[in-house]
Amino acid sequence: MHAAVLEMIYNQRNEIKENWSEKMTLVRNDVFKEKVPKTLFQDTNEEFAALIFNSFDAELEDGRAFLRSFAEKLIRMGWPLSYFTKGMQTFRRVVLESISSGSEIPSKKMYETFYEIEEWVDEMVNQLVDEYSGSWETTLHQQRLALKELSAPLIPVFDNISVMPLIGTIDTERAKLIMENLLDGIIEHRSQVVLIDITGVPVVDTMVAHHIIQASEAVRLVGAECILVGIRPEIAQTIVNLGIDLGKFPTKSSLRKGIETGMELTKRQIINV
Amino acid sequence: MSVQSSVEVHTEWGIVSARQAGRNLAKEIGFGSVDQARVTTAISELARNIYLYAEKGEIIIETIEQYHSSGAKKGIKITAKDRGPGIKNIREVMEDGFTTSGGLGAGLPGVKRLMDDFDIDSVVGEGTVITAVKWLR
Ligand SMILES: Nc1ncnc2c1ncn2[C@@H]1O[C@H](COP(=O)(O)OP(=O)(O)O)[C@@H](O)[C@H]1O
Numbered sequence: 001m002h003a004a005v006l007e008m009i010y011n012q013r014n015e016i017k018e019n020w021s022e023k024m025t026l027v028r029n030d031v032f033k034e035k036v037p038k039t040l041f042q043d044t045n046e047e048f049a050a051l052i053f054n055s056f057d058a059e060l061e062d063g064r065a066f067l068r069s070f071a072e073k074l075i076r077m078g079w080p081l082s083y084f085t086k087g088m089q090t091f092r093r094v095v096l097e098s099i100s101s102g103s104e105i106p107s108k109k110m111y112e113t114f115y116e117i118e119e120w121v122d123e124m125v126n127q128l129v130d131e132y133s134g135s136w137e138t139t140l141h142q143q144r145l146a147l148k149e150l151s152a153p154l155i156p157v158f159d160n161i162s163v164m165p166l167i168g169t170i171d172t173e174r175a176k177l178i179m180e181n182l183l184d185g186i187i188e189h190r191s192q193v194v195l196i197d198i199t200g201v202p203v204v205d206t207m208v209a210h211h212i213i214q215a216s217e218a219v220r221l222v223g224a225e226c227i228l229v230g231i232r233p234e235i236a237q238t239i240v241n242l243g244i245d246l247g248k249f250p251t252k253s254s255l256r257k258g259i260e261t262g263m264e265l266t267k268r269q270i271i272n273v
Numbered sequence: 274m275s276v277q278s279s280v281e282v283h284t285e286w287g288i289v290s291a292r293q294a295g296r297n298l299a300k301e302i303g304f305g306s307v308d309q310a311r312v313t314t315a316i317s318e319l320a321r322n323i324y325l326y327a328e329k330g331e332i333i334i335e336t337i338e339q340y341h342s343s344g345a346k347k348g349i350k351i352t353a354k355d356r357g358p359g360i361k362n363i364r365e366v367m368e369d370g371f372t373t374s375g376g377l378g379a380g381l382p383g384v385k386r387l388m389d390d391f392d393i394d395s396v397v398g399e400g401t402v403i404t405a406v407k408w409l410r
């Protein structure tokens with residue numbers, strides 16, 4: 001930035017900061033609806049102001065690192081990006097006001113000065129947005145992994161009997177996982193019977209039915225038996241309307257009945273003692 | 274007064290949103306759980322066909338009313354619109370088991386059975402509009 005601008009900002013540092021802090025109370029009302037404690041807000045503003053003034057004389061790399069740790073802090077606290085963008089816009093307004101009211105910058109240099117300040121603010125905002133979105137992508141990626149682990153678990157309940165409870169919508173990616181986890185799990189747990197429980201699946205359309213049919217055929221090919229349980233009455237009716245024939249597939253109304261059948265198939269039974 | 278919502282379908286998320294919008298409206302106008310499931314499943318079939326065969330399109334869900342000498346009846350109308358390749362032989366795709374994608378081929382004939390009224394309007398190279406209605410009994 002132009003030396004004269006920097007000098008002006010530097011000389012009026014306290015005044016600018018004062019002005020900015022005052023205007024930031026509007027941001028507090030606007031962005032947080034006053035739900036953030038006043039002291040926390042003021043402390044964060046202090047840090048924000050230090051970051052801004054630092055950015056003028058810090059080395060480029062240091063400035064970036066400083067910005068990054070500030071972004072991380074905001075994300076940790078769950079503060080919206082608009083706190084930062086509004087903060088920068090407010091700072092720009094304050095600086096422009098003091099430039100136009102002062103006489104340090106000759107009026108023929110005014111346009112150039114405005115332009116420089118604009119560019120500097122944009123750069124800060126862009127950097128922070130990058131930090132923010134990078135951090136969100138990481139979070140999203142981790143959540144996706146966690147979801148994937150939960151999406152089609154095969155649980156061994158007895159020797160040779162496993163259950164796969166399905167909860168929620170089945171899309172193509174999940175259908176693939178169901179197949180993989182079934183086949184891998186059958187080998188790993190030496191299952192002879194697997195129960196697929198669809199109590200928690202909201203919609204069974206022809207795609208879901210098709211995937212379940214294919215999965216149970218594959219299960220049969222690796223030498224195990226597949227029983228479909230938890231078909232709700234309204235789902236049973238829509239399956240019939242769709243004209244899907246599940247006649248070939250063993251089904252049971254409840255997980256309990258399915259487990260009893262599984263015990264019979266593996267030549268065991270549950271008895272009361 | 275008629276309520277209308279339109280959902281863009283060009284990802285699998287769009288299919289889920291369309292289904293949700295349909296289920297909410299069906300519930301709101303008083304369909305029982307079986308008919309809610311029928312309407313939701315029909316939307317799922319039509320939306321998935323859009324996603325698979327036309328890449329993108331939209332699902333419009335609205336309430337409709339019809340007046341008779343004996344009174345009025347209410348229903349839910351689903352319109353699936355796309356500007357995809359169109360359907361060459363409508364009789365063929367309405368046969369159980371006909372599929373060009375290795376699916377079950379039960380979607381379109383299934384939707385016809387799940388709903389009360391059903392209509393396909395398709396022009397090869399221009400796109401497809403499918404409407405289906407379920408009346409409240
Ligand atoms: N919106 C559409 N645009 C073009 N072709 C379609 C559309 N919807 C369905 N089709 C054609 O009709 C066939 C039958 O559809 P459907 O009954 O849903 O069975 P499936 O989707 O299992 O193939 C599809 O394989 C496809 O060739």
Ligand SMILES: [Mg+2]
Nearest residue numbers: 318322380381
């Ligand atoms: Mg289909």
